[in-house]
Amino acid sequence: MKDTCTNNKQLNIVVLTGAGVSTDSGIPDFRGKEGVWNKEGNPEAIITRSYFMGYPKLFWAQYKELFKEKLTMNHQPNRVHELVKELETVGKVTVLTQNIDSLHQLAGSEHVLEMHGSYQTASCPKCKLAYDVNHINSNDIPRCTRINKKGNVCNFILKPDVVLFGDTIRHWKEAEAVLESADLCLILGTSLRVKPFNTLPELAKDNGARLVFINNEGTEFDELMDEIHLGHIDEGLERVLQAFKNDEERDMWK
Template sequence: MTKPLVAVLSGAGISTDSGIPDYRGPQGLWRRDPEAEKLVTYEYYMGDPEIRRRSWQMRRKNRALSAEPNAAHRAIVDLERSGVPVRVITQNVDGLHQMAGLPARKVLELHGSARSFVCTGCHARGPMEEALARLDAGEDDPPCRECGAILKSATVMFGQRLDPVVLGEALAIAKACQVFIAVGTSLQVQPAAGLAGVAADHGARLVIVNAEPTPYDELADEVVREPIGTALPRLLRELAAAERRPRSEEG
C-alpha cells in the first residue's frame, strides 16, 4: 500500500523558536520598522546605493545565518525518516530545514536562500559568508568580482517574481499530496498562500498551525493555535503512528 504524501508549507513562524523574527506577526519586522521593507524591495535596492549599504548591514546582523534548527524543523525530519514521503515548500530563506537533516531535494525554497549571494548582472553565485567577509574588509556595497554588477542575496525580493520552475513543482506537490500542513504562515502572500487552497481542492486533508487566523481557516480540516514547537511535533508523531497502525494490524 502506497504511503500518503505529506506536504508541509512553512512560513516565518516555524523559525521564531530559532531566534529569527517573523515579518507580519504582532512583533513582526514590518510592523516594527516599515522602512525596513525598502531594504528588501528590488526597485529601491537596485536604484539607491544607500539602501544597498543599509541592506548589507542588515545581512551582516542577520541572525538567520547563525540560527539552529528547532524542534519543529527536527520533527519534519523525524517524519521523513520514519518512511513517510515528505516534501517541504518553504517561504523561509534561512535553510533550517536542510540544516535539520532534510535532504535538499525534498525542500522547495519559494523565496530563495539568504545563505547565498547572486549577481544581478551575470548571475554568478557564492556563499553569503564570502560577501560578508568583504564587508568586514571595508567594502560597504561589494560589486560582483566577475562583471562588476550589483550583488544581492539569493532571495526573492519584493517586486521580483518567483522562480516559475520552483513554483510549478510546488503546485504539483499541492495537487498530489494527501495531507497538506501549513505551519507558521499567515497565508496572506500569494502565490504561496494559494497552495493551501489548491491542496484542499484536490482532496488533501488541510491542517493549519498558526498563532493567528488565516484566510484559509474555513477550508481547513483542522486548525491549531498552540505553539508550533510543541504542536507540530505532536501532530507529526500522530501522523507517523497512524501510518504504522494499519500495517501492524494487517501483519
C-alpha cells in the same frame, strides 16, 4: 512510525512553512514587534527590485542594516525543523517555505523549495555565480570576483537571493506539481497573509489533500482546514506524528 499507509501506498506529504517555524531559533517574525517590517523608516520601500536596480550601493547598505541579525548570527534549527525532517520516516516529504533562513536544509530535510529565496547567498546578475554569506559580510558592497577569459574581474554588484518586492515568487511550477499528488498538506507557522503563497492550501485541497493547520493563531482560511491545532507548533506537530503511530488512525491519511 510506519513507512507506508495501510494500502502500501507511500504518503505524499507537503509541508508549507512560515516565519513562526523559525522564531524558536531566534529569528523574529517579519511582521512581529521585533520584525524587519517594523523597523524605523520604510523597509518595504527599500527591499524592492526597483530600488536595487536604481541604487544598488544604497540598497546594500540598508539591506545589511535591516538583516544584520540574520546575516551575522549563527541561527540553528529548532525542534519544529527536526520534526519536519522526521516526517520523512512516514512518507515522501516536500517543504514549501516562505522562510529565507535555509534552516530546513540545515536540519536535514531533503526536498525544500524556498519560495521567497534565501539570505544565505547572493548572485551575480551577469554571471549567475552565487556567493555565500561570508562573502556578503566581508564586503560593504558585495561584488562578483569571477575572472573572465581575458583575465578581467567581473566586479558586478551582487543581488541578494531573496525575493524582493517586484520579483517573481520562486519555484511556483514545482509547487503546483507536488501539490497535485499530495495526500496530506501540513501548514505550519504562517498566518497565510502573503500572496500568492496563501493560495497553496486551496490548491492542495482542490487536488484531494487533507489540510492540517498548526499555528499559534488562526487565519481567515480556517474553514478550509480539515484539522486545526492552535498553540505551540512543535506540540501540534508531535500530535500529528503520533497519529501515524496509531494503527487505527492511519487510515485517515490515505
